[in-house]
Amino acid sequence: MLTALSIRDVVLIEALDLEFGAGLDVLTGETGAGKSILLDALGLALGGRGETGLVRHGATQAVVTATFDSPTGPLAALLDDNGVEVEPGEPLLVRRIVKADGGSRGFVNNQPAGAALLREMAPMLVEIHGQHDDRGLLNPRGHRALLDAFGRVDPGDTAKAWATYRAAETRLAAAQAEIETAARDREWLEHAVGELTALAAEPGEEETLADKRRGMQRAEKIADELAAIDDYLEGSNGGLSQLRQAARVLERIAEDHPALGEALAAIDRAVIEASAAEEQLADARRALAFDPRALEEDEARLFELRGMARKHRVQPDDLAALTEELRTRLERLEAGEDGIALLETAVAAARADYDAAADTLTQRRHAAAERLDAAVAGELAPLKLDAARFRTVVATVDAGSWSSHGKDRVEFEIATNPGAPFAPLAKIASGGELSRFILALKVALAEEGGAATMIFDEIDRGVGGAVASAIGERLARLAEHTQLLVVTHSPQVAARGAEHLLIAKSHDGTVTRTGVRVLGEAERREEIARMLSGATVTDEARAQAERLLETA
Template sequence: MLESLYVKDFAIVDEAEIAFGAGMTVVTGETGAGKSLLVDALLLLAGGRAEAAMVRHGCERAELSAEFDLAGRADLQDWLAAEDLDEDGACQLRRVIRSEGSSRAWINGRPVTLGQLKTLAAGLIEIHGQHEHQALLDRGQQLALLDAFGEHAADLAEAARLARGWRAAGARIAELSRGADHAERIEWLSHQVEELDRHALAPDDLAALEETHRRLANSGQLLQGCAALAERLDGDDEFALLRLLARAQAEIGHLATLDARLAPVGELLDAAQIQLGEANDTLARYQDALDLDPERLAETEAQLAKLHELARKHRVRMPELKAHADGLREELESLRGAGADIAALQAERQKLAADYARVAAALSGKRAATARRLGDAVSGLMDELGMRGGRFEVQLETQDGGEPDAQGAERCEFLVSANPGQPPRPLRKVASGGELSRISLAIEVAALGSDAVATMVFDEVDSGIGGAVAEVVGQKLRALGERSQVLCVTHLPQVASQGHRHVRVSKSSDDGSTRTRIEALDGKARQEEIARMLGGVEITRETLAHAKQMLASAAR
């Protein structure tokens, strides 16, 4: 429910804040005062198109905000939570329009897109006015209203469940088939796995192969280098390390006899001789084991080339080939067992389709009966609302394709003939804004209690009517206000007197500027406003008495 609306520097309104309550609130005022500005503000807060002309002349920006009570609307609270826009149960819509035409929107103080604003506002408020603002013109909304009116929720939920299951089974079949011939995929995977099993190596084995290739490719250089090093360690040259070390040992032994403190140096040289001897022996063993092997080198090069080829083919690094082979093997094993799975899924899909056909047929029968009931109810109300002889119908159209659909086997179109003898036409093609508003009112009254949206706005719903019909319109709006919150912009006293609450919009000019004032009326002020609507400029005791009587009659 709409709790409050705040506007600042919007059109000819400098600043205004108004509180709303349950029931029917009427908005009145003289022609040109700006009664419809409240509706325009709500349209913008519902995601409507913003224009620079909406900003008050001489101001940088217009600010609009509205507070809603979400009591009993768990669906909207869940949506806010899912979008990370929840704020301790609060629901505030805010929009700022700048003088150059740009705009920004917020929900509970957090920036949002216009799409998010529209999604939330669609569950909060319905605005019945000009064509582009009619929720009832949307065929999806029409079908939802028909199902709500006929209480088809359980059948619709079951049809949606079966349709989802049917589609999920089809998606699983497509996934198992990989979108190609099943046997071809198995054959291709078998070949790839066999090839990878034959050549792919684990990371450790690949590292050992690369090490072997490096040694074989450089075996000549290794043999030559080892021979030169062996000669330097213990060769015939007088400068070989072991020869030089032997002379150093002899000299330090002689010196140690002269000073015992040099004995540790001799021990270190002895240790060095042992280390050099071991290094020489290890080098000799390495030389004996090392051999030029061109055939082995060719084998390792061919093996590495094959691994490089497989890595490019499968678009993975060489160390990942083994893991890739394991992944393909899992898919192959899954596909080899998928034949039975696909057959089971196909059988399940056929059963789901049969169950869906049964549920959809039952839903179609109920919709046909509901369409007749809703058509009769709205047609009767149209007669009361001044469209005598008018007719309302709900046309059901079966969907092509025959596939299970979550919304059932048909769509609907609201058709209307506002005058006798005229063929019914789609509601979205009705030309008269006043007729469209009254037809919308008739639908809302007929579907009383079916609509989840708690706030309905009717802009000039009484256009082109008067007298007894105007009084009926007011009574219907008041009845609607007993169940939902209704905001009605009107110029007729018969409608205004039926409101539970009354708001007046007035315009004043001073110092070359024009301002609009919005105020809530009660008691005597409201009686005077009804009298003004009845009698025009001159308000007599008779018009005041008539206004008082109208208000008393509505209250009863």
């Protein structure tokens, strides 16, 4: 619900702060007083075009702030999806600023918000109905939801059946596409699976083979060096043999001089170290021994793995997984017809479930349409629309337009004269008739929700007497369920208001301003008397105003 509206420097309004309550708020004033400025200002806050012409002459910017009750339901979800934080229970502040030199900015609870978000929020906050309005009830895209709300028709089962049906169709299409692709590649697939299976690659095998190959290649390279070392150490002329011979000679003469004994000890130590080296060389030779044939086989296997990986554009370690993937594709291809048949059966079953749910939904909509037509018809005669007829069209759309909402197109149609064909609601020529049709429909739909605030702009234009009274009575009835702001020229409507706001211009000799004030009981009676009698308020008009207020 709209609780407050603050306007600064919009057209003729310099500064204006208004508060609104629940029920029916009426706005009156002489022609040209600026009633439309209030609606323009509210429309600006809710994402309307930020035209520089809205900025009051001499001001640098126009600012409009609209305050609403704390958002709930879809509106709260929309704000959350757009990253706008609103504390639970706190009011919602929507502000729009338009610069005199061009450009505008929007804010929701002091957080920046684009005009697109404001426009998306607008229908959840306010419905504006006027003689030239092309939104709300005039937009057929919203008629189905309105009918469902009126008839308490829940499309939930149809939505679930639709989701299941679409998922089954998606699985079938994917399987058909895969089989079609696989069938084109059958020969290649069979060959690839055959050669990959024969290769039998294992994860990590390439690295293992590469390590072995490097080891054997190194052993091959140092084999000659090891043989040369053997020649130096072993044999009759090897170093170790020469040391032993030298030791035997020194043993015979070591006692002749201390130095000879020390030399013998050193040679003995050298013999021991050389023998140890000889043993270590033997160990190394055994460890580095390689079979040229084994090296050749490992190299061939390694090259085969790498070649196959390049062929299939994968890493060697991924060849095993690729083998299983291609084998699975081949198996699905070979068993494809059976799988497709099962998926087709699933699609047919899901389609049957959707058809049943959608047909039930359609039947409930037809029943709701009959009740809505009767409810609207009961409102037409008092609104001087006796000859008019209203009907709710529930038509089946093409299969390509089916959805989670069912198979129906819903549109409100009217015929304004006897014998005239039915036409969409928006095609009515008379603005007054259109406004009254909207009122009749809104009264019929009154208990079924919608925006928390509705605005009717001069819905009573061109009517008076009993018709104006009927309009006032229906607006009051409608205001029992939602907040109503009504711009009116009708005293019968004005008398029904729970609160009466007067819009008037003032002049100080140089500047013209538009102001709004809440009327007390005496002021209200005087304003309704003015509406009854015109420029000169008579006692008779005051008495009639009193009677209207008493009977409202």
